[in-house]
Amino acid sequence: MKNFKTLSRLSLALATLLTIQSAVAADEPWTEDARAVATGVSPKLLQVLTDAIAKSGAADAVTVCQDVAPKMAKVASEQSGWQIRRVSLRNRNPKAVPDAWERETLEDFDRRAAAGEPAASLERTTVQTVDGKALQRYMRALPTQGMCLSCHGSADQLAPGVAERLKALYPEDRAVGYSLGQIRGAMTLKRAP
Numbered sequence: 001m002k003n004f005k006t007l008s009r010l011s012l013a014l015a016t017l018l019t020i021q022s023a024v025a026a027d028e029p030w031t032e033d034a035r036a037v038a039t040g041v042s043p044k045l046l047q048v049l050t051d052a053i054a055k056s057g058a059a060d061a062v063t064v065c066q067d068v069a070p071k072m073a074k075v076a077s078e079q080s081g082w083q084i085r086r087v088s089l090r091n092r093n094p095k096a097v098p099d100a101w102e103r104e105t106l107e108d109f110d111r112r113a114a115a116g117e118p119a120a121s122l123e124r125t126t127v128q129t130v131d132g133k134a135l136q137r138y139m140r141a142l143p144t145q146g147m148c149l150s151c152h153g154s155a156d157q158l159a160p161g162v163a164e165r166l167k168a169l170y171p172e173d174r175a176v177g178y179s180l181g182q183i184r185g186a187m188t189l190k191r192a193p
C-alpha cells in the first residue's frame with residue numbers, strides 16, 4: 001500500500017514536471033522570430049569573413065571583422081526591431097561583455113555542451129521585466145568551426161600575422177586559445193514588445 005502511494009505520488013510529480021517542461025519547450029511566435037533573425041545573421045558574417053580571408057589573408061580579415069561585425073549587427077537590428085550583439089565570457093571586443101542573464105546563459109550553454117547537447121543549436125529565452133515593461137530576450141550559442149581558429153585558436157593555430165594584428169587592435173583580447181567546437185560566445189537579442 002505504502003509503495004503504491006509513493007508510486008502514485010511519483011507519477012503525479014512526473015506528470016507535473018512534464019507539463020512544466022512542455023510549457024517551457026513550446027515556442028512562442030516571438031521566440032521563432034528571434035531564432036530566425038539570429039540564425040540569419042551568423043552565416044552572412046561568416047561569408048564576409050571567409051571572403052576576406054580568401055582575398056587578403058586572416059590578418060587583414062581581423063580588421064574587416066572589427067569593422068564589419070558591429071555594422072552588420074546594427075543593420076540587422078534596424079531591419080528586425082531586435083537589439084542584436086555578440087557577447088562572450090572571454091571577449092575580444094571590449095564591449096562584448098555579457099550582462100548577468102547573458103553570463104548565466106553562456107555558463108549554461110557550456111554545461112549543456114559538456115553534457116552532450118549539440119552546441120550549434122543551444123538557445124535560451126526569457127522575458128524580463130525592466131522598469132515595469134516586458135523585455136523579450138533570446139540567446140544562441142556560437143561554437144567554433146575550423147576557420148574560426150585562425151583568429152581564435154591557440155598560438156600555433158592562429159594564421160600568420162594574426163597575433164600581431166590582435167595585439168595592435170585588441171590589447172585586452174581574451175578570445176584566443178579556443179578549440180574546435182567550443183562555444184566561443186553567443187548572439188544575443190532583446191526587444192520590448
Ligand code: HEC
Pocket residue numbers: 046049053058059061062063065066067069070086087088090091092093094096142143144145147148149150151152175184185186
Ligand atoms: C579573421 C579573423 C576572425 C575569424 C576567422 C573569426 N573571428 Fe570572431 N572575432 C574576430 C574579431 C576581430 C572580433 C572582434 C570584433 C569586434 O571588434 O566587434 C571577433 C569577435 C567575435 C565574437 C564576439 C565576442 C567578442 O569576443 O568580441 C564572437 C562570438 C566570435 N568572434 C565568434 C567567432 C566564430 C564562431 C568564428 C568562426 C565561425 C569566428 N569568430 C571567426 C576575428 C575573427
